[in-house]
Amino acid sequence: xxxxxxxxxxxxxxxxxxxxxxxxxxxxxxxxxxxxxxxxxxxxxxxxxxxxxxxxxxxxxxxxxxxxxxxxxxxxxxxxxxxxxxxxxxxxxxxxxxxxxxxxxxxxxxxxxxxxxxxxxxxxxxxxxxxxxxxxxxxxxxxxxxxxxxxxxxxxxxxxxxxxxxxxxxxxxxxxxxxxxxxxxxxxxxxxxxxxxxxxxxxxxxxxxxxxxxxxx
Numbered sequence: 676x677x678x679x680x681x682x683x684x685x686x687x688x689x690x691x692x693x694x695x696x697x698x699x700x701x702x703x704x705x706x707x708x709x710x711x712x713x714x715x716x717x718x719x720x721x722x723x724x725x726x727x728x729x730x731x732x733x734x735x736x737x738x739x740x741x742x743x744x745x746x747x748x749x750x751x752x753x754x755x756x757x758x759x760x761x762x763x764x765x766x767x768x769x770x771x772x773x774x775x776x777x778x779x780x781x782x783x784x785x786x787x788x789x790x791x792x793x794x795x796x797x798x799x800x801x802x803x804x805x806x807x808x809x810x811x812x813x814x815x816x817x818x819x820x821x822x823x824x825x826x827x828x829x830x831x832x833x834x835x836x837x838x839x840x841x842x843x844x845x846x847x848x849x850x851x852x853x854x855x856x857x858x859x860x861x862x863x864x865x866x867x868x869x870x871x872x873x874x875x876x877x878x879x880x881x882x883x884x885x886x887x888x889x890x891x892x
Contacts, residue, residue, distance in 0.1 A: 710813045723845075754766070767877075773788045783883075794829055812825055821834070831854070831855025834850070848863070
């Protein structure tokens, strides 16, 4: 009798283990499918240039900042991001380094680009092969893709990419960044140009004379 009960427990336990394993694999496959769906859209994107309007809200939903500017990217590793005065800022990713220039404080901070990708999901737009993708769960709702950091991620930031319902699969219309502390930046893209030549000079940063350099590489 004891032997029969033992066998029954083993069989039941084995069945539960198989079911649990199947559920885990199913979830992993679903997450991989969603990631591949986003990467498939990004594979249609070689260059993008646009103006943008950005609104920043705090944890209470109060508007704290409004920005306008211009951005350009050329995959797999080039980015230009510039906001207009009075909150002027320039960020350039040149493939090796990330340059962050704040004219108000007259300082340029330099980061190694590969390390910066691990800290900012926005930079994942540039590189579909980065290992940092493994640290985000992707949720899809229509033409919207949300990247949520996993516990293994180096950053608490999350990112949402919203594409146009019609037209090119890579027609990006909105970017939403959550810094993980309650501050949310909503960036609306305007005058978007896709997959056309972009001035390569945008992706080369020259340190202005008299500006302090903070080299974090």
